[in-house]
Amino acid sequence: MTERPLLLIVDDQLEELRWLTQILQPLYRLALTSDSRQALSRAQALQPALALLDVGMSDLNGFALCQLLKADPQTRNIPVLFLSAHSTAADRIHGLNVGAVDFISKPFHPEEVLARIRVHLRLAEQIRRGSSDEVPEAQDEHPERDPGALLAHSAVSFIREHLGEALTVSQIAQQVGTHEKRLLALFGEHVGQTVSGFLRGERLSTGLRLLTETEMPVQEIAAHVGYGNPGNFATAFRDRHGLSPQAYRQAHRQGRRNES
Structure with a gap:
């Protein structure tokens, strides 16, 4: 059985730590600390799959901690997500500039936190493997022996290959040889998301990758990931990341320049 990913959570509000726990x-193994200075040594020793940092901590704020993590070769590849009530546009841009991959505003919904963690764990794994088209592992250790897991894998592959099309759950189910109700149940069991939630997440994560790794215009990226209207893509992207696609790209570029 695959070991659950380890998350490092750093917050000096004990109530927040309890709630996140x-x-x-x-779903995950957790390493908790309210001491942001201790967090660096824990990250070095434990090598978590992802770190969740509060911004407004008393000893060393989250921005400074993120900079330390990104400056250390042992920890620079750990994805950092900020969870903070400090969520102005300036805060978000600064968070991206110091190396975070996402910024979630407090108060937040549990499903939002879980969804964003899943997205960034998947992206980090894709980067680690050197591939952007990996299919998520089914929960069964031998998916080839489980017809349900195989169908879920097939649906994931079909979605990723047809992101630019106007897909419906019924169409996806038909393509992989099942019906809508069963596909919805299989996705919940083997992927851990709804079909529509997975499709939206894939479109936005692919859009984010194209924004940061290519020079494609935002309008072309929107069409490539299935948004016929660039405005709808911008709205969905802003809802997920707190910035417009163009502002996110500019913040990412500025962060790269600051590192060099």
Whole structure:
């Protein structure tokens, strides 16, 4: 059985740590600390799959901690997500500039936190493997022996190959040889998301990758990931990342320049 990913959570509000533990512990292994200075040594020793940092901590703020993590060769590849009530546009841009991959505003919904963690864990794994088209592992250790897992894998592959099309759950189910109700159940069991939620996440994560790794115009990226209207893509992207696609690209470029 695959070991659950380890998350490092850094927040000096004990109530916040308790709340995050409740929603994350069923799915992930957790390393918790309220001491941001201690967090660096924990990250070095434990090599978590992802770090969740508060911004407004008393000893060393989250921005400074993120900079330390990104400056250390041992920890620079750990994806950092900020969870903070400090969520102005300036805060978000600064967070991206110091190396974070995402910024989630407090108060936040548990499903939003879980969805964004899944996205960034998947992206980090794709980067580690050197491939952007990996299919998520089914929960079964031998998916080839489980027809349901095989169907879920096939649906994931079909979605990724047809992101630019106007897909419906019924169409996806038909393409992989099942019906809508069964596909919805299989996705919940083997992928851990709804079909529509996975499709939206894939479109936005692919859009983010194209924004940061290519020079494609935003309008072309929107069409490539299935948004016929660039405005709808911009709205969905802003809802997920707190910035417009163009502002995110500019912030990413500025962060790269600051590193060089």
